[in-house]
Amino acid sequence: MLKKYDYLIVGAGLFGSVFAYEATRLGKKCLVIDRRNHIGGNVYCENIEGINVHKYGAHIFHTSNKRIWEYVNRFAEFNRYTNSPIANYKGEIYNLPFNMNTFNKLWGVFTPEEAKNKIEEQRREAGISEPKNLEEQAISLVGTDIYQKLIQGYTEKQWGRSAKELPAFIITRLPVRFTYDNNYFNDRYQGIPEGGYNVIVENMLEGIEVRLNTDFFKNREELEGLANKIVFTGMIDEFYNYKFGRLEYRSLRFEHEILDMDNYQGNAVVNYTDRETPFTRIIEHKHFEFGTQEKTVITREYPAEWVPGDEPYYPINDEKNNELYKQYKQLAEKEENIIFGGRLADYKYYDMHHVIYHALKTVEKEFNLEDKMV
Template sequence: MFDWLIVGAGFAGSVLAERLASQRGDKVLVIDKRSHIAGNAYDRHDAAGILMHQYGPHIFHTNSQAVFDHLSAFTEWRPYEHRVLAHVDGQLLPIPINRTTINSLYGKSFTTEAETEAFLQTLAEPVDEIRTSEDVVVSRVGRELYERFFRGYTRKQWGVDPSELDKSVTARVPTRVNDDDRYFGDRYQFMPAAGYTRMFERMLDHPRITVMLSTNFADVRKHIPHRRLIFTGPVDEYYDFRYGRLPYRSLRFEHVTLDKPWHQPVGVVNYPQTEDYTRVTEYKHLTGQEHPKTSLTYERSAAEGEPYYPVPRPENALLYKRYEALADAERDVWFVGRLATYRYYNMDQVVGQALSTFRRIEEALPVPPAGRQVGMAAAAP
């Protein structure tokens, strides 16, 4: 008999498994339908010996000291500030749009934030109410930059026009009037020094945690005795699609190794105007690995396949509310993570949600001090 059955060995499931085992002394079984732990953050050494991300680039960044401190118990860190270039009009230009982007694209020589802001104001179009992703961009940088940088990329990524997507999608990407070319502005920007998979291995290395891979929940849910359940998969799948399927976007990855040391000047290059792929990732920029060859991933979005991103549209939010009502009525079942709560979360947000869920579990199911068997899953590296 397990105290907990946790479905999914990604961030949500693994963080909760470690907390439940190390802080409460609970007996935990973690299952995953894939043949590996770490979820979409899984990384591995390819045939050339290059550390690459199986499911596209995962860049850790957060403003939460609590999240950073928690994960620091399971990994050392490599400082890394992510930079992305967009292939626009035959040039490689910084994205998010900044002063360098504007100067290069328009032949300007702005040197101050005030000059750049004033120019952007001449491009911006007034929008009465910002509701969609198109509204966000057009109201800030105007239609020309929207067409060049955002519309084509968003159509490829999401399968619909930005005018049909919630404002939250493009609101994630800032516009800068200085020369800051970092993709993120968070306080903590690092990569796990030995990779994500190693961090997950440390997290799950506890005598009261059992891991079963290549295991489908539907095949074992009635056969493994457990008191409580944590589900991190798609919430509509849990309920056998009772109200219909929630829309997700899937991804296709083409991994290649080239017999040369470098291919592109930054970790990721976006292709908003050309090509059928959305972006190309070169992993040695991210990991700092030295190698005579280089490995890349060409990423394409797809309507069918493994679910990766909930599609933020009003009708989808309404459908999710019906599933959320079912989930809220459950006893001894917790739904955690991007797919289970139909939210477009970053990695650090999933960790934060898992830690918050653990606190709620502690409040709902207090364990007497004498019953606890406390100890971290792994010593700090």
């Protein structure tokens, strides 16, 4: 029996939207569904007081891949926003990423050589040769002072665990540079889409049927019967009804507040790195687009242990969970009519450019494209 759609795409985030856009361009008929009441997944923005509020945490687009940058610029104009977060440790303000401004404020050093010598001195004092956990890796990278003030409290809040219990690889993404450069990312391109991320996803899904407030698992049999293939971007363990057990995540809780002032903190992102402050950061959204509105909107971001029903944000990629994921991945690889992709289906933390890259590679593979997209 002929199906109504070529592809049922579960999830209207970036992965699902890119796939739907490209498949539609290739003449396929797609249905996109999402259990939320909006498209865009976690990059969704809500307009409050004329400000595009990043409802699920700060999203700054950055990439060194020219083709990915050109691709997203098809769907929106990007501004020149440069991510330069700052850290607040009990009222002391430090630049992030760790750079010469940070080292000067902390130690009074002026030259890269002085900063390197200070870090090396603290490494030796700590006696760490082969880092076995996050704490040891962090001290090896930046010394004890920075670890204790700017890493330990923030990280333990974020992950809900002692830094000694966390794997070393988590901290290796953290930039450390010996220049007076406050740009957090090393990537060649970065910015915020003018008008917010909704512009991108709306343009990708233009002309494509989308059903919101639609839970795949509550209507699974009916929905599976509509299409020849399924593109699934949700939690892979949920797809298989937790056959081998539940994968673990960290979640987030957001507390949004409208303030009757034009500028609350002078920066888009301020991290609170002490252990006692319950939130990890405050986001002031208007600064992403250089807003001049009379009011401002801030968001306090609280880390939380994930429980079923919460939004899963960060996969806990420790040995136990990675082994569990491998069992689900083996099932997924045997599927002929189901395509898995995205952060939850791959059980891997992705930045936005990674999601788009993997979606385009999936399109290449699915449609046997000889001209590589990325």
